[in-house]
Amino acid sequence: xxxxxxxxxxxxxxxxxxxxxxxxxxxxxxxxxxxxxxxxxxxxxxxxxxxxxxxxxxxxxxxxxxxxxxxxxxxxxxxxxxxxxxxxxxxxxxxxxxxxxxxxxxxxxxxxxxxxxxxxxxxxxxxxxxxxxxxxxxxxxxxxxxxxxxxxxxxxxxxxxxxxxxxxxxxxxxxxxxxxxxxxxxxxxxxxxxxxxx
Amino acid sequence: xxxxxxxxxxxxxxxxxxxxxxxxxxxxxxxxxxxxxxxxxxxxxxxxxxxxxxxxxxxxxxxxxxxxxxxxxxxxxxxxxxxxxxxxxxxxxxxxxxxxxxxxxxxxxxxxxxxxxxxxxxxxxxxxxxxxxxxxxxxxxxxxxxxxxxxxxxxxxxxxxxxxxxxxxxxxxx
Numbered sequence: 321x322x323x324x325x326x327x328x329x330x331x332x333x334x335x336x337x338x339x340x341x342x343x344x345x346x347x348x349x350x351x352x353x354x355x356x357x358x359x360x361x362x363x364x365x366x367x368x369x370x371x372x373x374x375x376x377x378x379x380x381x382x383x384x385x386x387x388x389x390x391x392x393x394x395x396x397x398x399x400x401x402x403x404x405x406x407x408x409x410x411x412x413x414x415x416x417x418x419x420x421x422x423x424x425x426x427x428x429x430x431x432x433x434x435x436x437x438x439x440x441x442x443x444x445x446x447x448x449x450x451x452x453x454x455x456x457x458x459x460x461x462x463x464x465x466x467x468x469x470x471x472x473x474x475x476x477x478x479x480x481x482x483x484x485x486x487x488x489x490x491x492x493x494x495x496x497x498x499x500x501x502x503x504x505x506x507x508x509x510x511x512x513x514x515x516x517x518x
Numbered sequence: 519x520x521x522x523x524x525x526x527x528x529x530x531x532x533x534x535x536x537x538x539x540x541x542x543x544x545x546x547x548x549x550x551x552x553x554x555x556x557x558x559x560x561x562x563x564x565x566x567x568x569x570x571x572x573x574x575x576x577x578x579x580x581x582x583x584x585x586x587x588x589x590x591x592x593x594x595x596x597x598x599x600x601x602x603x604x605x606x607x608x609x610x611x612x613x614x615x616x617x618x619x620x621x622x623x624x625x626x627x628x629x630x631x632x633x634x635x636x637x638x639x640x641x642x643x644x645x646x647x648x649x650x651x652x653x654x655x656x657x658x659x660x661x662x663x664x665x666x667x668x669x670x671x672x673x674x675x676x677x678x679x680x681x682x683x684x685x686x687x688x689x690x691x692x
Contacts, residue, residue, distance in 0.1 A: 322616045329576035329619075337583035345582040353578030357571040360625070361563055369559035376555020378537040381544040432661050439662040453666035454659065462658055462670050466649045467677035472529060473646035479621070480642060483628035490634075491642045493525035494688040498647035502681030509673045 360482050367478040375423055384426065388413035398464065398507065399457050400514070408437035412461060419469040434461060460510040467506035468499050519691050569618055577622035586626070601686065603637055609644065610682055614651045621645065639692050643685035648678050 337346045378384060391413040395402070402408060411434035418427035435458065442455040454462075473495050481488035541548040580586040586608070594604035602610075605627055613620035624641045631637045651674045659667055 322619065325612065325616055325619050326572060326576050329580050333576075333579035333583040333585050336585040336588070337579075340584050342583050346579055349578040349582030350575055353574040354571050356578075356625075356629075357567065357574040360574075361567045361570060365560055365563045368563050369556040372559025372562070373552035373554075373556035374534050374537055376558070377541040377546065377548050377551045379555075380551045381537075381541040381546045381548075383537060383540050428657075431658060435658050435662045439664070452664050454664045454668050454670060458659075458662075458664065459668055459670045459673065462655060463673035463677060465658075466651055466654050466674040468647050468649045468681060470646065472533065473642075475621075476642050476646050479625060479628065480633040480638075483625070483633045483638075485633035485638075487526075487634070489530060490523065490526050490692065491639065491646060492529055493522035494639075494685075494692060495643050495646035496525065496529075497522050498643050498681055498684040498688055501684035502647055502677045505680035506673060506677035509676055513669045513673065 360479065363482040364475070364478045367474060367481070371422075371472075371474045375421060378421070379423070379426065384414060384417050384421070384423075387417045391416065398460055398510065402441070402457055406437070406441060408434050408441060408457070411437060415465070416469060419465065420471050422470045422472055422474055431461075431465060456514055460514065463506045463510055464503065467503045469503060470499065471496055519688075522688075523692070566618075573618050573622035574625065576619070577626050581626055581630075602682075603640065605631075605637055606640060606644065606686075609641055610648075613645065613648055614678070615653060617645075617650045617653070620650075636689060640686050640689035643689050644682055647681040647685055649674075651675060651678055 334343075334346060337343050388410065394416075395409055395412060399409075399412070411430045414430040415427050415434055418424075418430060438455055438457050438461065441457070445455075472492060476491065476495070477488045480491070538548055541551065577586075589608060590604040593607050597604050597607050609620050609623045609627070612623060624645055627637055627641050633639075633642065651671070655667065655670060655674065659665075659670075
């Protein structure tokens with residue numbers, strides 16, 4: 321997908337510039353953008369490494385597991401038909417906690433595991449229908465996941481500080497509020513759809 | 519709004535305190551763990567450097583050619599009615615497919631208007647409160663061979679739209 325987007329940016333940009341006499345500016349733009357990327361990475365190197373180090377402490381000390389264990393009531397509300405002792409519960413909990421903390425590398429494997437377990441559950445429920453259709457739990461899980469759960473947008477803070485923001489972290493509170501709005505919308509939508517398709 | 523802005527100042531020190539204290543309670547070698555995590559973080563940043571160069575170069579071409587302004591200008595009439603700045607629409611659309619490309623466009627806004635400008639704040643919040651809808655859906659559903667995604671896409675797009683609306687509303691009050 322990115323291949324198409326990127327090729328479009330380069331090719332369409334160059335054709336447009338040629339038609340509008342901006343070719344010299346494009347050459348300048350190419351060179352300065354490449355240099356900008358490197359100086360941005362230098363800023364990110366500090367912020368992202370620091371944050372990653374802190375989160376590693378949380379991971380190693382069992383904090384994620386502990387928080388995931390407390391997700392019971394939330395999961396019962398979101399997935400009323402998921403059996404209490406089903407292994408997907410744990411994977412979903414770890415995925416959500418990791419997403420909240422901004423641990424992408426821990427979230428994706430747990431999320432894929434959750435999908436696998438939800439698929440097995442659906443096969444057991446309806447062995448006669450092998451239609452390859454998403455179950456209600458899968459829809460809910462993915463919609464919540466895509467609604468974004470991240471509490472602290474570390475990368476965005478690094479970008480802002482690189483571009484000279486007076487208060488790079490000022491966005492944390494409002495970003496958390498916006499994330500809460502999108503997640504609440506997702507939860508309400510999922511609950512309504514869950515009831516309608518019953 | 520004041521409480522929300524206070525949260526911005528307090529949350530990072532609080533989270534760091536909580537994690538380090540928790541690590542001490544669990545008798546972990548916290549500094550060793552930190553160093554290991556920081557090393558992984560550094561590797562991650564070095565790993566994204568080439569893609570970042572590619573994406574920022576792509577956006578640089580779009581910008582300097584004048585095409586990005588032309589597109590924003592053409593969209594302006596439609597987006598203004600919806601209360602969306604024309605520069606934000608390309609970011610919102612691209613973010614559905616690729617986080618990296620959307621970041622490239624956001625950095626371009628930072629460069630031209632500044633990260634603390636109304637546009638810069640709105641785009642900061644937008645990218646922090648939305649996910650790559652189509653990319654995430656394809657990765658997760660392909661992994662279990664699901665082809666009928668039922669109400670996942672409408673739900674995901676609705677949540678994303680709510681996040682964008684909230685971002686613009688909140689950015690206007692910062």
